[in-house]
Every structure is written in C-alpha cells, then in structure tokens.
C-alpha cells in the first residue's frame with residue numbers, strides 16, 4: 044500500500060525530469076503532500092507561494108500563459124471554494140492548461156474538522172464548463188491520470204485522499220471509458236468513487252449472500268460521465284450512489300441528472316445531506332453521515348424489493 | 349491576578365489536553381499563551397456567567413489551529429469543564445481543533461480557514477461601534493496567516509474606518525507550516541508594513557507578560573487608529589521539547605517524544621504546585 048501523496052510527488056518528479064515545462068505549486072501544505080523534496084530536483088520550478096490559495100491559482104494561469112504545465116495543490120476546500128473565482132476566471136474562462144489537485148477530501152479530513160471538510164468541491168467544480176474531474180482511489184490510477192492530464196491540454200480537477208490507499212482491483216484504468224467495474228453483478232449497480240469504494244465492495248458482498256447480485260462501478264471520471272455506461276447499468280436494475288460529498292452536486296446528483304433524461308430509473312443517493320463537516324475518525328464519520336456498507340445494503344434492498 | 353502563574357497554568361493544561369489526545373498543533377498553541385494570559389487574566393471584560401453580555405470584550409483567534417491553548421484558558425476561566433477540555437478532537441466533540449462558536453461556550457468567532465478571522469474581527473469592531481459600545485475586540489493572527497491577501501483587505505478596512513477598538517496581535521513566531529516564513533514568502537518587517545497601511549504598530553517580546561501588558565495600555569491610549577502589536581515569539585514557547593523541533597507546527601509524537609512531553613507536564617505541574625486554580 045502506498046500513500047497517494049507519495050505517488051503524487053513521485054509522478055511529478057518523473058514528469059519534471061523529462062519536461063522543463065512542468066511546474067509544481069503549493070500553498071504552505073508541501074509537508075502535508077510530500078512534495079517538499081521536489082525543491083531539490085525541480086529548483087525554481089517548485090514554487091511554495093505561502094498561504095495564498097487565490098494567488099496560487101491565478102499565478103498558475105500566468106505560468107500556463109508562458110507555456111508551463113502547472114500542478115496546483117491545496118486541501119480540497121481551499122483549492123475549490125476558497126479560490127473559486129480564480130479557478131473560474133483565471134484558469135477555466137481563460138482556457139489555460141492546469142491540473143488542480145484537492146486533497147483530504149470529504150471525511151478523510153478527519154481531525155481538521157468542519158472548516159477543512161469539503162462536501163461541496165465537486166458541486167462547485169462540476170459547474171465549470173469543459174473542466175475534467177477525476178477522483179482517485181488507487182496509486183497506479185492516480186499516476187495514469189496525472190500523466191494523462193499532463194499530456195492533454197485543458198483544465199483538470201483531481202480529488203484525492205493523501206494517505207494510504209489499498210489497491211482495489213487489478214483491472215487497469217481505462218481513461219477513455221472513465222470507469223471501472225470492480226464487481227460484476229446483474230440485478231443492480233452501486234456507483235461510487237475514491238475513499239468509499241471499499242464500503243461499496245463490502246456491501247456488494249453482503250448483498251450477494253442474500254442473493255442480490257449487484258455491480259460496483261467506480262466512475263473515477265466524474266466529468267464528463269460515460270453516459271452509455273450509465274444507461275446500460277440502469278437497464279440491469281436499481282442504482283445506489285455513494286458520495287464522500289454532499290448529495291447535492293456530487294456523483295449521485297450527476298448520475299441522476301443523466302438518467303432522469305436518458306433512462307429514468309430507481310436511484311437512491313447516499314451522501315452527506317444538508318450537513319457540515321465535523322471532527323472525527325473516518326469510521327465515526329461514515330456512521331454519522333450514513334455511508335457504511337450497512338447503509339448501502341439497506342438502500343439497495345429497499346430498491347430491489 | 350499573578351499573570352505569570354496564570355500563563356504557567358494555561359501552558360500546563362494546554363499540554364495535558366494535547367498529550368491526552370496524542371497529536372495536535374503544539375507549536376502555534378504554545379507561542380500565544382502569554383497573550384492569552386494577559387487578555388483573559390486582566391484586560392478583557394468578560395464573565396463566564398454572562399458570556400452573551402453585549403458590553404463584553406470580544407476575542408478572535410484568527411489562527412484557529414491554536415484552539416487548544418484558547419480552550420485551556422477558557423477552562424481556567426470557568427467556561428468549560430475539565431472533562432470537555434479533555435475531549436479535544438474526540439469523535440462527536442464540542443472541542444474541535446479549530447474554534448467553533450456554535451459548539452463551545454466562550455468562542456465568539458468560528459475560525460480555521462486562515463485569513464478570514466481578521467476580517468470578521470473588523471466586522472465585530474465596526475458593529476460594536478455602530479451600537480455605540482465602548483468595548484474592545486482583540487484578534488491574534490499568525491505571521492504565516494498574513495500571507496493571505498484577505499488579511500490585508502481587512503487591515504485596509506480597519507485603517508480607513510479608524511477602528512481604534514480593534515487591537516491586533518501578530519504572532520511573529522517566524523514559522524508557518526512548511527518552515528520559516530522568510531524562506532517561503534519573506535514577510536519583511538511587519539511593523540513597517542502595518543505603519544505603511546496606516547496602523548499604529550510596534551514590536552514587543554510576545555512571550556514576556558509585562559511587555560504584552562504595556563503594549564495593550566499603549567494601544568488603548570491611541571484613539572486614532574487600530575493598533576497592530578507585532579510579537580516576537582518562539583513557536584512552541586515554554587516547552588523545550590517542542591521548541592527544539594524544527595517542524596513543530598503539528599506533532600504526532602512517537603514514544604520517545606511522548607515521554608519528553610509527559611515530563612514537560614510534570615515540570616509544569618511542579619511549577620504550578622500550591623496554586624489555587626483560576627476560576
């Protein structure tokens with residue numbers, strides 16, 4: 044098991060080695076993201092601007108204007124809601140190439156509590172025209188996505204946890220399709236991304252014991268979603284979505300928007316409902332917000348029966 | 349009240365609280381304790397029995413991650429129980445890392461997202477002025493926090509509106525999360541900067557009780573503008589084991605450091621022995 048932040052730093056080091064255009068930006072969270080050592084190899088292409096997220100984002104736009112490829116990190120709430128107008132105008136509206144990385148997403152912010160717990164970053168980012176959004180769950184996938192964002196000009200938001208992430212599947216991650224079917228099933232589908240996937244897998248196993256065989260699909264590319272895949276999944280049976288985010292504007296919301304127009308289906312969105320973040324361990328918080336395997340099983344059973 | 353002793357007690361309970369939880373923002377909590385001791389032990393017109401009295405003085409911990417030492421102070425002043433104090437960062441706690449006005453008695457302003465607290469403090473000061481009150485608003489910002497552009501928007505506002513009822517402390521402990529402030533974004537001299545923005549500003553040793561006391565007296569004498577007291581402090585001040593660690597912003601101690609931090613508590617306890625708790 045590797046830490047995702049380690050993967051981030053390693054991948055940027057690799058890219059920077061072969062391409063002088065690669066720059067990495069931090070806003071005083073370098074030690075938290077394992078990027079501090081990049082200073083040694085990247086020299087002035089490693090930039091720690093200090094605690095200035097708004098400046099960090101607009102400055103990245105300037106670097107993009109001069110042909111550089113900026114990787115821009117902060118905790119998810121600070122790179123999204125704190126610097127939203129800067130993301131919108133300096134990067135998106137101006138059509139600059141940049142890779143935004145928001146870490147400590149949702150309940151993985153744990154002890155930093157409500158001010159640091161982002162249940163709204165997806166909702167904000169999703170509304171930006173033409174942005175591509177990923178949420179990562181495993182080391183190799185994170186690496187593949189970083190390479191992809193580096194080599195295809197555009198604006199990206201990658202949502203990630205910082206710490207250890209288990210490898211969930213041996214399937215490679217097909218960036219064209221934007222999803223992985225981690226567990227195959229015939230009578231329904233659980234959709235999720237990132238940190239909560241293991242809960243979804245546990246739920247699918249428990250449902251299988253009750254003779255309800257559902258798929259678990261990781262929609263690691265949240266925007267644009269793969270519509271054909273969603274429609275095919277909906278044809279099989281009911282859908283439960285699981286968000287480490289608010290149910291307003293998260294993946295459940297995105298999937299429901301597509302299916303209500305293309306293939307109206309029975310859908311239950313699990314996620315944070317009209318609540319703010321709070322201090323707690325991830326296990327505690329999963330229970331608080333109804334995001335455990337048990338909650339997922341109950342939701343699916345209700346739809347199936 | 350003996351403010352030196354009060355500061356020792358705040359330090360003792362800050363350490364107990366953090367050690368009990370096993371991790372936290374030790375450095376920035378310890379550097380502001382002398383300021384908290386003078387404010388809560390002498391300067392501020394506050395009463396735990398009447399926390400909503402509108403004539404009270406207000407306090408904004410803009411560098412919210414230093415919550416633990418503010419909580420220790422609030423405990424010693426009778427706002428929260430020892431049990432609550434020891435619930436720092438537990439599941440379902442009313443004492444999160446960063447102060448939350450809706451969870452903890454005695455907290456006026458919710459902070460934790462750096463750069464916002466000072467703006468809120470100017471709003472509090474302005475609002476109290478609107479109501480014709482003669483109370484003060486005190487605010488502590490971090491030297492790293494002053495990276496945030498929003499802080500300087502607040503300072504321009506404070507100057508323009510001559511908010512003499514706002515007294516600002518800059519905890520100039522020379523470090524932020526990733527290292528020394530001078531290596532990340534050279535802050536230059538905060539006194540010169542604040543003066544250039546129109547504020548009354550001077551530098552003191554912020555870990556010295558009498559210098560903090562004098563500074564507040566001086567600030568109150570100045571009715572023409574907001575005063576910014578720039579405090580030279582040491583990140584982790586008063587606990588050698590923390591002071592000597594370079595990256596002491598947030599600690600998750602291993603066994604040997606845990607031992608040292610427990611010993612620091614014993615030393616602080618001995619120092620405080622024979623004292624009546626301040627309630």
Ligand SMILES: Cc1ncc(C[n+]2csc(CCOP(=O)(O)OP(=O)(O)O)c2C)c(N)n1
Pocket residue numbers: 070071072094096121125375376377379411413460461462463489490491492493494519521523524525583597
């Ligand atoms: C907007 C925002 N960005 C980043 C952080 C993460 N963070 C918490 S404390 C800190 C460093 C603060 O440095 P300083 O203000 O000097 O505090 P002190 O040295 O007193 O601990 C950072 C970057 C945050 N809380 N808020």
Ligand SMILES: [Mg+2]
Pocket residue numbers: 490491492519520521522523524
């Ligand atoms: Mg500092």
